[in-house]
């Protein structure tokens with residue numbers, strides 16, 4: 001029998017499934033997860049995908065030929081932006097401020113998150129040519145009060161869950177609705193710390 005929960009992929013002793021509050025999200029979220037992240041102890045992308053009712057999590061590195069992703073991107077009723085600090089990244093808020101002559105402006109946005117270390121996310125983005133036509137967006141860092149649970153992380157290094165929370169909050173203008181995401185994240189961190197005290201000082205490798 002596996003030591004790991006088949007749902008949240010945490011060790012069963014620190015399974016966080018009971019702390020997840022289901023949330024409806026009209027802005028769809030796609031998580032492209034690097035294979036190395038799936039069983040990473042700080043994997044917050046699973047938590048995000050379990051909580052959101054409108055979220056896909058696909059695992060891989062090069063998504064160029066990913067059928068389901070390409071099918072989603074081909075839909076005409078919605079368009080997607082990638083949260084990625086690329087050279088031409090724009091602010092998330094400017095996504096919704098489309099020029100009047102843009103005849104795409106009625107199409108609502110969805111967001112794509114790359115889940116991996118900076119180095120891996122960079123590689124995923126470079127390899128996945130189908131993402132290159134999509135706008136890349138930066139998110140405004142969270143306020144310090146929401147940030148305290150990740151004191152050890154360097155500023156600006158948001159977990160995938162926090163990035164998702166921030167993007168959904170900004171795009172919807174309703175951060176209250178998404179607060180339970182942070183609560184479940186806090187529970188996840190607390191359980192990890194309680195179970196593995198040494199993990200407190202173990203930062204993710206800065207690759």
Ligand SMILES: [Zn+2]
Pocket residue numbers: 005006007008009010015016017018
């Ligand atoms: Zn679980």
